[in-house]
Amino acid sequence: MHVTATRSELERLLAEDVPYGDLTTEVLGICAQAGSMRFAARHPMVLAEAESAAGLLSMAGCTVALEACSGDALEPGGAILMAHGPAAALHRGWKVAQTLIETWSGVATAARSIVEAARARAPQIGVACTRKTTPGTKSFAVRAVRAGGATIHRLGLSESVLVFPEHRLFLSGVALAETVQKLRACAPEKKLVIEVTSLEEARAAAAAGFDAIQTEKFAPADVARLSAEIRNGGSVRSEPPLILAAGGITADNAADYAEAGADVLVTSAPYLARPRDVQVTFAITP
Numbered sequence: 001m002h003v004t005a006t007r008s009e010l011e012r013l014l015a016e017d018v019p020y021g022d023l024t025t026e027v028l029g030i031c032a033q034a035g036s037m038r039f040a041a042r043h044p045m046v047l048a049e050a051e052s053a054a055g056l057l058s059m060a061g062c063t064v065a066l067e068a069c070s071g072d073a074l075e076p077g078g079a080i081l082m083a084h085g086p087a088a089a090l091h092r093g094w095k096v097a098q099t100l101i102e103t104w105s106g107v108a109t110a111a112r113s114i115v116e117a118a119r120a121r122a123p124q125i126g127v128a129c130t131r132k133t134t135p136g137t138k139s140f141a142v143r144a145v146r147a148g149g150a151t152i153h154r155l156g157l158s159e160s161v162l163v164f165p166e167h168r169l170f171l172s173g174v175a176l177a178e179t180v181q182k183l184r185a186c187a188p189e190k191k192l193v194i195e196v197t198s199l200e201e202a203r204a205a206a207a208a209g210f211d212a213i214q215t216e217k218f219a220p221a222d223v224a225r226l227s228a229e230i231r232n233g234g235s236v237r238s239e240p241p242l243i244l245a246a247g248g249i250t251a252d253n254a255a256d257y258a259e260a261g262a263d264v265l266v267t268s269a270p271y272l273a274r275p276r277d278v279q280v281t282f283a284i285t286p
Helices: 007-017 023-028 050-060 087-119 138-147 176-186 199-208 220-234 254-260
Strands: 034-041 063-066 079-086 126-129 161-163 192-196 212-216 242-246 264-267 278-284
Touching: 007 050, 007 087, 023 087, 034 087, 050 063, 050 079, 050 087, 079 087, 087 126, 087 138, 087 254, 087 264, 087 278, 161 176, 176 192, 176 199, 192 199, 199 212, 199 220, 212 220, 220 242, 220 254, 254 264
Parallel strands: 126 264, 161 192, 192 212, 212 242, 242 264
Antiparallel strands: 034 079, 034 278, 063 079
16 A cells, blocks of 8 residues: 555645646636546656555546556556546646655656665665755655655654764764763664765764764765775674765765665755656547
């Protein structure tokens, strides 16, 4: 079962586009005429938010039949959905539903390309997208990332522990091992992650006992060196920390980082992807 946007989210999208009715359709006098519209992929794409678009069209007054699901890889012409209803309902939901699918399918397609590039070299590697979504769109972004086969790195600040250099700035003189001890005492059920900007910092974090080391803008060669070191006894823990490669990860370099030994690739790149093109075809219903 695919998760969709909430009713209130969809209502807000409709209210933003059609706050006081559809003036053009009304003055043309065609509101009650029956018709249909078909959504299809114009180019290859990984589909996202199809279920949310269907829900939105239903709220607009259409009867909707989904012909593909979020996460499906579509070829040009691949059917997405069919909507039937009066012209007023079709026009009310048309552009919002189309844009919803186009925008988030762009994110899903980009996420899938990174996942496939990385797993061609390391089948078990994870790809996780950051919390750097456009404010107000997180629920849509999360579903799109998952449709692309990736996961979410952090939903927000409330549920995970990630120590940045900007945190450590306020901990002058506090040893990393002491920081780990405090974090484990205060949040014993959480994995402890730290971001580092050099191999020296990474070695120190591994020795201190962090569960995962996030390497910020390391070259693949440095990730490979770190991977070799900590997997040969560089950590005081029974299992070496995970290596999370972050900073500038794209489909073009994902394979290099995967081959270097990263356990997870952390990226924001999918959020900057171009929307995928959805073709919408109207027809009059006899």
